[in-house]
Amino acid sequence: xxxxxxxxxxxxxxxxxxxxxxxxxxxxxxxxxxxxxxxxxxxxxxxxxxxxxxxxxxxxxxxxxxxxxxxxxxxxxxxxxxxxxxxxxxxxxxxxxxxxxxxxxxxxxxxxxxxxxxxxxxxxxxxxxxxxxxxxxx
Numbered sequence: 001x002x003x004x005x006x007x008x009x010x011x012x013x014x015x016x017x018x019x020x021x022x023x024x025x026x027x028x029x030x031x032x033x034x035x036x037x038x039x040x041x042x043x044x045x046x047x048x049x050x051x052x053x054x055x056x057x058x059x060x061x062x063x064x065x066x067x068x069x070x071x072x073x074x075x076x077x078x079x080x081x082x083x084x085x086x087x088x089x090x091x092x093x094x095x096x097x098x099x100x101x102x103x104x105x106x107x108x109x110x111x112x113x114x115x116x117x118x119x120x121x122x123x124x125x126x127x128x129x130x131x132x133x134x135x136x137x138x
Contacts, residue, residue: 009137016134020127027120034113041106048099055095059088 062085069077 013134016131020131023123023127027124030116030120034116038110038113041109045099045102045106048095048102051095052092052099055088055092059085059092062088 062081066078066081066085069081
């Protein structure tokens with residue numbers, strides 16, 4: 001092989017290595033950002049689930065207070081506990097809706113993340129194949 005062709009081949013190979021290295025850096029950054037995003041979504045889901053449990057507990061307590069007032073036939077306590085029960089049920093409904101919406105959003109994001117991981121793996125494999133092909137070229 002002539003020196004000119006050898007240098008040309010080496011330059012092309014160097015460009016390919018640089019390009020693949022750049023791809024690797026980008027993929028690594030995408031992994032870091034994506035992992036942080038997934039962790040944040042998981043934390044948000046856990047917080048929403050906790051809020052839902054707390055609201056459910058508060059509604060249950062208000063329901064018990066209402067039943068107690070009802071059994072005691074105390075009109076003032078009955079009215080007050082009815083308002084507490086209604087307010088706690090409204091709060092539970094709002095929290096439940098937010099939690100359900102967040103779970104649906106997180107599921108969509110997880111599906112997008114899984115597809116992005118699949119694409120990154122395919123791209124990494126293609127880069128390795130290109131590098132192996134260039135490495136074995138005469």
